[in-house]
Amino acid sequence: MSQLNVRKTAYSVEEIFHEGGPAPANPLRRAAAIAIIENPFAGRYEPDIQWFMEDLKPLGLQMARRLVEMLGGADKIEGYGKGALIGEAGELEHGALWHAPGGYAMRELLNDSNAIVPSTKKVTGVGGRLDVPITHINASYVRSHFDSMEVGLNDAPKAHELAVILVMSTGPRIHDRAGGLAAKDIKGEDGLR
Template sequence: MPDVIIRKQSIVVEEIFHEGGPARAEPLKRAAALAVIKNPYAGRYEDNITGFMEDLKPLGLSMAQRLINALGGDARAVEGYGKGAIAGAAGEIEHAALWHVPGGYAMREALGDALAIVPSTKKVGGTGARLDVPITHVDASYVRSHFDAMEVGMNDSPRADELLLVLVMTTGARVHARVGGLAQEDISQRDGLR
């Protein structure tokens, strides 16, 4: 399998006190971990690429732990998550899709008991491309107050032969969530959905 060659990493933390309504005493925190790696398949078609997902697992676990640390170090404080990837212009969308398993399972493992599927997005983009990473509740995908997104990117990434890999975690619902639906305190099924 190819080596995972990291060019750079970044952690971004947002603290959101309000969105025009009353300010919160304790802000919502949204954090993203980004890693820019060499795309071992850039510039050519390779039929069998699935083995690279196994190679990406240690990076996923490291990024997930760094995110938990950036949010205060307590995995129980994390209520929302999402993931995404951008393949540089010499790559293909399937190369970005390689992040599904190592990114998602890394966060679920680091958080311990997260049940919901980790929402995801991917695309092929040029240098400086941005990505809106979807976010849902870690235990129940239908908790409407936690439907969110975080825009991420790096000005010099991904280069044509790179992948930009992203994990996102949050400490709660949108600051002024008030559109109804399943509430966090009403999660009952323990099936990852409701």
């Protein structure tokens, strides 16, 4: 992480026991990891930015490992997502640099994951929050796992910072009953169905 200046990291876990209906046998657990880093491109337009993705890879793996541990192991993970908050002196494209390092870090640890990792990003001021999308790790069309987790910190990102985020979950939404492809019916051929 030679070019990486990490100010802080934060990790959180939610346990959802019910949404007004009967409690399931196991609560849904969602976990988020957020790292606040210096944006090396803030305050100027820089045409050559792709090199920074290599510097982000070790951070992505560190964050993903911690999430897997927090949720009880790779075999417990059924959903994932990623995102980035870009401080006001940055641009949206700086957050896009997290796509590959964040997504591949999770997929490396979740060996049977076939689906693309959903993502979102936005430029924001200090205290900005992001609804990070979550989908099933093996098939994007599994409707029961369409979810999100709101992530943010009260003191970040500052104007010259990026907040890079990973999210994982252990199952479908509590009380899912919107139909569509069920997780048990995944073919797993292309990451879509």
